[in-house]
Amino acid sequence: MTSEELINHIIERFPEAGLECLVDKGQAAANVPVEQLEEFLKVMKDTPEFGFDLFMDITAVDWLERKPRFDVVYHLYSTEHNHRLRIKVGVKEDQQVPSSALLWMVANPMEREVWDMYGIKFTGHPNLKRILLYEEFKGFPLRKDYPYNKQQPLLEDTWPVRDSQERMDERGIHRP
Amino acid sequence: MRWQIKEKPPYQNALDRVLGWGRKYSIFMYPFVTACCGMEYMSVATAHYDIDRFGAGLPRFSPRQADVLMMVGTLNHKLSPVLLRIWEQMAEPKWCISFGACASVGGPYDNYAVVQGIDRIVPVDIYLPGCPPRPETVIDGLMKLQDKIQNQKQELFWKSKNRDV
Numbered sequence: 001m002t003s004e005e006l007i008n009h010i011i012e013r014f015p016e017a018g019l020e021c022l023v024d025k026g027q028a029a030a031n032v033p034v035e036q037l038e039e040f041l042k043v044m045k046d047t048p049e050f051g052f053d054l055f056m057d058i059t060a061v062d063w064l065e066r067k068p069r070f071d072v073v074y075h076l077y078s079t080e081h082n083h084r085l086r087i088k089v090g091v092k093e094d095q096q097v098p099s100s101a102l103l104w105m106v107a108n109p110m111e112r113e114v115w116d117m118y119g120i121k122f123t124g125h126p127n128l129k130r131i132l133l134y135e136e137f138k139g140f141p142l143r144k145d146y147p148y149n150k151q152q153p154l155l156e157d158t159w160p161v162r163d164s165q166e167r168m169d170e171r172g173i174h175r176p
Numbered sequence: 177m178r179w180q181i182k183e184k185p186p187y188q189n190a191l192d193r194v195l196g197w198g199r200k201y202s203i204f205m206y207p208f209v210t211a212c213c214g215m216e217y218m219s220v221a222t223a224h225y226d227i228d229r230f231g232a233g234l235p236r237f238s239p240r241q242a243d244v245l246m247m248v249g250t251l252n253h254k255l256s257p258v259l260l261r262i263w264e265q266m267a268e269p270k271w272c273i274s275f276g277a278c279a280s281v282g283g284p285y286d287n288y289a290v291v292q293g294i295d296r297i298v299p300v301d302i303y304l305p306g307c308p309p310r311p312e313t314v315i316d317g318l319m320k321l322q323d324k325i326q327n328q329k330q331e332l333f334w335k336s337k338n339r340d341v
């Protein structure tokens with residue numbers, strides 16, 4: 001199915017919903033409100049004419065000053081029909097997104113990554129905790145208001161540079 | 177700043193010199209490879225550059241059998257306890273080489289994840305510059321380390337502070 005046909009099919013299937021479907025940069029794209037997301041993804045997966053069986057990616061964008069603040073972006077692919085769909089969901093800072101981990105197994109670790117980096121919560125996710133960072137980490141590093149080089153070391157500086165100088169002195173090595 | 181050995185330390189006795197000669201030609205490296213510098217490390221380890229000339233041809237993949245910790249690549253905060261643990265598992269005498277810009281100062285990454293230099297975690301003897309260092313740099317660093325080992329006060333196991341550990 002080409003992108004235009006896919007968009008027309010989606011509009012036929014969801015005539016009255018608040019979706020915004022268009023072909024953007026040569027790819028079918030849909031802006032879906034959070035409330036309808038769960039049903040929308042279910043239809044995309046289970047209806048044979050769409051047949052999106054491959055969950056390629058989920059990520060987020062932080063617009064900081066925009067309302068709603070975040071965009072959660074889904075990329076779906078159908079191995080059967082060879083078509084793709086990009087879904088954008090606007091999310092407010094304290095809003096939760098329905099999890100798709102029960103529809104596509106692979107969404108499980110990807111949603112954990114989004115939680116890890118952006119702090120967006122997914123309702124119904126079986127195991128929503130940090131995946132790349134460590135549990136002691138405070139804050140969400142890919143949010144625009146996180147200072148870009150703020151570090152949260154796991155270890156104290158156990159061997160500061162001073163200490164290797166001491167070792168050098170011990171061994172009789174002199175700096176010029 | 178490059179360290180230099182100006183003169184022989186006066187307190188290096190004959191035993192130190194003999195031990196130093198032995199130790200500098202039997203370097204067993206533990207490569208702790210985390211990132212792209214690993215490619216350069218591999219090319220150094222091939223027959224073309226032949227670091228067996230320096231007695232460093234056999235990497236040991238267990239820290240307990242190694243003398244030199246080679247930190248090759250980027251170190252993240254999440255991995256830093258592992259590096260410290262490996263360093264503590266190595267038996268004295270031991271040395272550490274920081275391979276590449278990332279390991280030395282954090283390299284191009286100044287962000288939430290990367291440790292800005294492994295000398296915050298373990299004491300480093302040789303810093304190799306470059307992103308990644310050329311094999312010649314590595315060999316140069318290896319020879320500097322040999323100088324350092326030859327001219328240092330040798331650690332003797334019966335005098336070691338950590339003997340009971």
Ligand code: SF4
Nearest residue numbers: 212213276277278307
């Ligand atoms: S110094 Fe350069 S080549 Fe080496 S690990 Fe860092 S980025 Fe990669």
